[in-house]
Amino acid sequence: MTLYAGIDIGGTNVKVGLCDERGRIVARDSIPTEAARGPADCIARTAATIHRLRGRRPLKAAGAGVPGPLDADRRVLVTAPNLPGWSRVRFPLMLSRALGGTAACMENDANCAALGEYAAGAGRNAFCMVLYTLGTGVGGGIIFQGKLWTGANGAAAELGHVTLDPDGPPCGCGNRGCLEAYASATALVRRYASLSGRNDATAHTIFQQARTGDARARHAIDEAARMLGVAMASMLHTLNPDVVVLSGGMAAGHGLLAAVRAEVKRRVFPMYLKGLTIARGTLGDDAGWIGAAMVARSRFKS
Amino acid sequence: MTLYAGIDIGGTNVKVGLCDERGRIVARDSIPTEAARGPADCIARTAATIHRLRGRRPLKAAGAGVPGPLDADRRVLVTAPNLPGWSRVRFPLMLSRALGGTAACMENDANCAALGEYAAGAGRNAFCMVLYTLGTGVGGGIIFQGKLWTGANGAAAELGHVTLDPDGPPCGCGNRGCLEAYASATALVRRYASLSGRNDATAHTIFQQARTGDARARHAIDEAARMLGVAMASMLHTLNPDVVVLSGGMAAGHGLLAAVRAEVKRRVFPMYLKGLTIARGTLGDDAGWIGAAMVARSRFKS
Numbered sequence: 001m002t003l004y005a006g007i008d009i010g011g012t013n014v015k016v017g018l019c020d021e022r023g024r025i026v027a028r029d030s031i032p033t034e035a036a037r038g039p040a041d042c043i044a045r046t047a048a049t050i051h052r053l054r055g056r057r058p059l060k061a062a063g064a065g066v067p068g069p070l071d072a073d074r075r076v077l078v079t080a081p082n083l084p085g086w087s088r089v090r091f092p093l094m095l096s097r098a099l100g101g102t103a104a105c106m107e108n109d110a111n112c113a114a115l116g117e118y119a120a121g122a123g124r125n126a127f128c129m130v131l132y133t134l135g136t137g138v139g140g141g142i143i144f145q146g147k148l149w150t151g152a153n154g155a156a157a158e159l160g161h162v163t164l165d166p167d168g169p170p171c172g173c174g175n176r177g178c179l180e181a182y183a184s185a186t187a188l189v190r191r192y193a194s195l196s197g198r199n200d201a202t203a204h205t206i207f208q209q210a211r212t213g214d215a216r217a218r219h220a221i222d223e224a225a226r227m228l229g230v231a232m233a234s235m236l237h238t239l240n241p242d243v244v245v246l247s248g249g250m251a252a253g254h255g256l257l258a259a260v261r262a263e264v265k266r267r268v269f270p271m272y273l274k275g276l277t278i279a280r281g282t283l284g285d286d287a288g289w290i291g292a293a294m295v296a297r298s299r300f301k302s
Numbered sequence: 303m304t305l306y307a308g309i310d311i312g313g314t315n316v317k318v319g320l321c322d323e324r325g326r327i328v329a330r331d332s333i334p335t336e337a338a339r340g341p342a343d344c345i346a347r348t349a350a351t352i353h354r355l356r357g358r359r360p361l362k363a364a365g366a367g368v369p370g371p372l373d374a375d376r377r378v379l380v381t382a383p384n385l386p387g388w389s390r391v392r393f394p395l396m397l398s399r400a401l402g403g404t405a406a407c408m409e410n411d412a413n414c415a416a417l418g419e420y421a422a423g424a425g426r427n428a429f430c431m432v433l434y435t436l437g438t439g440v441g442g443g444i445i446f447q448g449k450l451w452t453g454a455n456g457a458a459a460e461l462g463h464v465t466l467d468p469d470g471p472p473c474g475c476g477n478r479g480c481l482e483a484y485a486s487a488t489a490l491v492r493r494y495a496s497l498s499g500r501n502d503a504t505a506h507t508i509f510q511q512a513r514t515g516d517a518r519a520r521h522a523i524d525e526a527a528r529m530l531g532v533a534m535a536s537m538l539h540t541l542n543p544d545v546v547v548l549s550g551g552m553a554a555g556h557g558l559l560a561a562v563r564a565e566v567k568r569r570v571f572p573m574y575l576k577g578l579t580i581a582r583g584t585l586g587d588d589a590g591w592i593g594a595a596m597v598a599r600s601r602f603k604s
Contacts, residue, residue, distance in 0.1 A: 069571075069573065127454045128453060128454055140540075142540075144446065144451070149446070149541070150542070151430060151541060151542025151543065152429045152430055152542050152543055152544035152577060152578075153542055153544075153573050153574065153576055153577065154542070155539075155542045155571070155573050155574055156540065156541055156542035157540065158539040158540070158571070159539070159540060161536075161539045161571070162536035162539055162540060163466070163532050163535060163536050163569065164465070164467075164468065165466075165467050165468070166466065166467070166528070166529070166532045173571065175535075175569055226468070227468070230465050230468045233465060233477075234463075234464035234465050234536070235540065237457075237460040237461070237463045237464055238442075238444075238458065238459065238460070238461060238464060238537065238540065238541075239451070239453060239458055239540075240452070240453025240454050240455055240456075240457045240458035240459075241453065241454055242454035242455075267465065267477055269457070269460070269463070269475065271371065271455050271457050272455065272457055274455055275454060275455065276454075
């Protein structure tokens with residue numbers, strides 16, 4: 001068995017794991033990111049965790065999923081909104097050195113989640129898979145015939161920033177009416193606050209409230225689901241995938257998936273529904289690091 | 303030189319041509335479609351035109367661009383809104399027979415236009431090219447690394463039916479707020495009529511009026527351009543292409559391209575603009591048949 005390491009760097013935790021060449025989990029752990037101590041410290045602790053997990057087994061390569069824009073060559077993490085002060089980090093080089101020269105690479109975290117679900121989760125055997133990550137923000141990943149599509153500048157699949165209404169609510173990106181301004185956990189909390197006057201809710205509690213009959217919670221969720229369905233319909237008309245995967249905290253919310261499917265059915269030509277699966281991711285928090293390991297596999301398999 | 307035939311079947315005319323393996327024009331002609339006489343009659347006259355153009359030169363294969371939904375295998379034209387009564391036409395088989403057994407194939411006409419501009423026009427050497435056809439309706443084509451992307455069911459790149467406003471004006475497809483409902487010639491004429499009270503305008507005369515200082519004509523054009531820019535921004539965030547091509551009658555309209563570019567610049571992250579070209583097609587009416595010939599080349603080149 002060839003062993004690959006994957007890491008998924010979040011604002012709070014770094015998920016670290018080992019898997020085989022097909023993305024099957026061999027071992028995994030999670031360590032605090034402690035972003036304030038800087039990237040070198042975090043990478044040293046991550047590498048130590050990888051060493052502990054692998055024991056004496058040889059490691060083929062390592063991949064990192066990171067939360068921010070990368071340069072087109074995937075050598076530099078340009079910035080990371082959730083990792084203050086981490087700018088222009090040469091992650092693959094630092095990780096490779098910390099692992100004693102093991103080949104290492106880096107990819108956007110939503111792209112990694114897509115590749116993870118494709119390799120070992122809800123997107124297995126898809127001809128074309130599109131993944132939405134629904135968390136604090138909204139991200140995406142696109143897999144064409146087994147390969148990640150990153151575009152001309154490595155910036156493809158920013159699915160949270162497609163426009164649903166040119167004059168819609170402002171988005172953190174500076175634009176208006178982006179999907180992220182409707183269907184992120186942040187947007188759901190804001191919308192529920194505006195409907196209910198309550199400022200203490202989280203996305204999780206809003207889904208709970210909806211289940212216990214809170215009509216305003218249900219309404220806020222239905223609006224988010226509707227807008228995700230609208231964005232998905234446009235994406236289906238553009239790419240015609242056979243599998244769409246929803247991942248991240250919002251995706252697990254009760255009733256969201258059914259509402260999204262209903263809106264999609266209202267909006268697309270019937271031929272796009274033929275053979276189409278719209279499903280939750282099955283790997284949960286493991287999708288990102290498994291996908292990062294699969295990025296390493298595809299770059300360094302020879 | 304290996305010779306390929308391409309045909310582009312429209313509601314009024316069939317463009318017929320011969321080109322080499324790189325899409326360079328060798329000979330071309332145009333014949334009336336006369337749709338009412340049925341597909342068999344049209345194919346017979348098309349095949350006779352191909353025979354006349356080629357003389358004694360051997361023909362490798364022929365491709366047809368057709369205006370309507372195809373089955374996923376590209377063997378049957380399911381329907382064609384502009385060709386009344388032409389339903390379930392087995393075009394490749396009929397064309398092959400009419401050409402004495404020459405290999406023949408079929409593709410959606412907007413996909414053909416994209417492949418034509420990629421092979422021999424504005425999209426040459428693109429890493430990823432996206433084309434919009436702006437005519438009576440709005441269509442599209444997507445080329446990834448030299449290959450047409452047709453999706454899981456052959457239905458990809460229906461770029462006229464991405465949603466720009468979920469509650470926007472009705473579109474011919476039954477949905478609301480589609481790009482086609484804003485940026486087609488039909489939509490422009492309708493919008494200008496609503497602003498000016500004049501029902502005798504065409505897209506062509508509206509562009510002329512705008513040049514001579516008609517503020518309402520200019521306003522209608524700017525609105526269409528703005529919405530095309532909004533759709534393009536979402537597409538750029540999704541696919542991150544390096545070349546975007548506008549083709550069809552609307553694309554030639556004075557001021558449209560500049561207004562589209564301005565809206566795109568307002569809406570996308572700067573990295574999407576790096577190395578990006580947004581240009582008019584250079585092949586005009588030849589894009590479709592050249593692209594159809596290139597489809598034939600890619601399917602039957604061995």
